[in-house]
Amino acid sequence: MQVADALREDIKKMKPGEKLPSQRELIERFGYASQTIQNGLAMLRSEGLVVSAGNLGNFVGDGSAPTIDVREEINELRSLIQALAERVEALEARSTLGGV
Known part of the structure; x- marks a missing residue:
């Protein structure tokens, strides 16, 4: 949740199609495990705020x-x-x- 909430705030300042930081950069920024970062991104994808482009990375959705x-x-x-x-x-x- 913390990852998704923080990224949600970042996304508010970005335009659709802008690239998000890489997973490695997010791990360094938040200090969480890779799976935790992936879970946060998945939450944002389900909300349509992030779209994934495979090896190209994650981008701001519309x-x-x-x-x-x-x-x-x-x-x-x-x-x-x-x-x-x-x-x-x-x-x-x-x-x-x-008692039991």
């Missing part, structure tokens, strides 16, 4: 991908995960107290 509010879905999933984590923690606490 935003014409189907619009779905991915950010809202992600936030909902984060809330669900947090609620589940709290339930697991409560169950673990009960089990250490001899």
